[in-house]
Amino acid sequence: MATKHNTVEDCPVYEGDLVSPEALRDPFPHYRRIRDLGPVVRLKHPDVYAIGRFTDVQQALRLPEVLVSTRGIGFNDIVNTPLEQPPVIQSGGERHKKLRRVITKPLTPAALKEHREMLKALISSRLDSIVDQGEIDAVTTIARHLPLEAISRLVGLPEEGRANMLRWASASFNSAGPLNADGTMDPQLAGDFEIFREFNAYFREINPAHLRPGSWTDMLFQAAKAGVLSPEEARAGMSALVLPSLDTTIYAKGNLLYNLGCNPDQWALLRDNPALISSAVLEGVRYSATVRWFSRVAAQEYEVGEYVIPQGGRVMLLYGSANRDERHYPDPDRFDVTRNPVDQLGWGTGPHMCGGMHLAKLEMEVLLEAMIERVARIEVGSPVIGTNRGLYGFDSLPISLHSK
Numbered sequence: 001m002a003t004k005h006n007t008v009e010d011c012p013v014y015e016g017d018l019v020s021p022e023a024l025r026d027p028f029p030h031y032r033r034i035r036d037l038g039p040v041v042r043l044k045h046p047d048v049y050a051i052g053r054f055t056d057v058q059q060a061l062r063l064p065e066v067l068v069s070t071r072g073i074g075f076n077d078i079v080n081t082p083l084e085q086p087p088v089i090q091s092g093g094e095r096h097k098k099l100r101r102v103i104t105k106p107l108t109p110a111a112l113k114e115h116r117e118m119l120k121a122l123i124s125s126r127l128d129s130i131v132d133q134g135e136i137d138a139v140t141t142i143a144r145h146l147p148l149e150a151i152s153r154l155v156g157l158p159e160e161g162r163a164n165m166l167r168w169a170s171a172s173f174n175s176a177g178p179l180n181a182d183g184t185m186d187p188q189l190a191g192d193f194e195i196f197r198e199f200n201a202y203f204r205e206i207n208p209a210h211l212r213p214g215s216w217t218d219m220l221f222q223a224a225k226a227g228v229l230s231p232e233e234a235r236a237g238m239s240a241l242v243l244p245s246l247d248t249t250i251y252a253k254g255n256l257l258y259n260l261g262c263n264p265d266q267w268a269l270l271r272d273n274p275a276l277i278s279s280a281v282l283e284g285v286r287y288s289a290t291v292r293w294f295s296r297v298a299a300q301e302y303e304v305g306e307y308v309i310p311q312g313g314r315v316m317l318l319y320g321s322a323n324r325d326e327r328h329y330p331d332p333d334r335f336d337v338t339r340n341p342v343d344q345l346g347w348g349t350g351p352h353m354c355g356g357m358h359l360a361k362l363e364m365e366v367l368l369e370a371m372i373e374r375v376a377r378i379e380v381g382s383p384v385i386g387t388n389r390g391l392y393g394f395d396s397l398p399i400s401l402h403s404k
């Protein structure tokens with residue numbers, strides 16, 4: 001049997017800085033070094049125990065009573081300050097179950113079915129206008145199309161809120177990340193904390209009568225009227241529909257398009273065999289490493305391999321690293337549309353597994369269907385990679401789509 005060590009003394013230490021601009025733009029070599037150092041690695045910055053191997057991340061996410069999200073899932077004290085009415089991802093037990101049930105009601109495969117045709121028509125007509133039209137930016141023109149034109153309407157905020165959703169999403173993920181190694185904030189991060197306060201105030205103060213009737217956020221307040229949630233819980237639930245519903249899928253789609261463009265053999269396989277769409281979507285999410293990390297706190301000592309994380313230690317879960325773990329996936333850095341990685345952890349796993357994954361899947365599926373119907377060849381240029389501290393992805397991506 002392996003000897004357990006006290007983590008503080010014996011846990012391997014990783015000296016690299018995951019939030020330097022270089023690491024944010026190319027986290028993959030860091031992830032590999034962390035995985036190779038051990039099943040759990042103490043980071044110099046931020047002050048956390050990082051878990052990067054597939055099996056260990058999977059297990060950690062499935063033990064919500066031991067690794068709790070109720071003490072915050074971010075990486076700085078501002079976002080981890082306990083709230084009277086925490087959002088769903090920071091809730092535990094019965095409160096989490098109740099909030100999650102209401103939030104995900106419109107996001108089940110059955111509920112989303114009614115939007116499939118509309119989403120397919122929207123993305124199809126967008127593609128009709130750009131195929132054979134030369135180089136365009138895939139992020140603003142393709143990846144953002146459904147989130148901005150359709151999903152934001154389904155979420156249901158009034159116009160001024162809807163117009164702010166992308167700004168709020170980006171700021172919410174960035175401000176949940178670690179501060180700089182020297183504890184300072186650059187102007188972008190400082191500005192994002194201001195935006196963090198702005199959207200929290202917006203959710204606190206919004207008049208539910210101004211939400212689009214029948215929309216997803218309106219449903220929260222209907223649940224409150226029916227006595228399923230308290231009005232405060234309905235407000236707390238709003239962030240789960242507003243903040244993660246746009247940028248995440250935009251980044252995942254940008255990445256998918258890039259990989260299909262860089263791997264013409266994979267595009268040809270998919271184009272000639274649409275039955276691979278679902279597998280390609282999963283591979284896209286596995287490969288894209290969109291949500292970089294969230295954290296948990298160990299409510300008691302927690303063993304990972306031969307190491308023990310002390311009670312109260314903050315644990316960083318590296319989803320993108322787990323999905324590139326060579327101990328789990330053969331040749332993990334190869335983008336392979338036939339891989340069908342049904343267990344990939346890009347959406348997490350366990351009770352907090354992504355509440356919007358069926359929506360993300362649907363958006364990516366209709367995009368691929370519409371592409372297969374129209375596009376013979378995809379040409380991509382060099383992406384501009386973003387430096388958001390919560391999300392990895394491209395801010396722009398030159399692309400040309402050539403017709404069949």
Ligand code: HEM
Nearest residue numbers: 088089240244245248249252291347348352354355356360
């Ligand atoms: C490709 C796109 C997306 C990715 C990669 C992604 C990834 C994730 C991850 C990693 C988690 C955390 C799981 C955990 O810590 O256990 C999460 C949670 C969540 N996501 Fe997503 N997400 C995506 C799209 C969406 C969309 C479109 C929505 C729509 C509303 C959404 C709503 C949520 C919610 C509500 C939670 C919290 C669930 C809970 O605490 O029970 N996500 N997502």
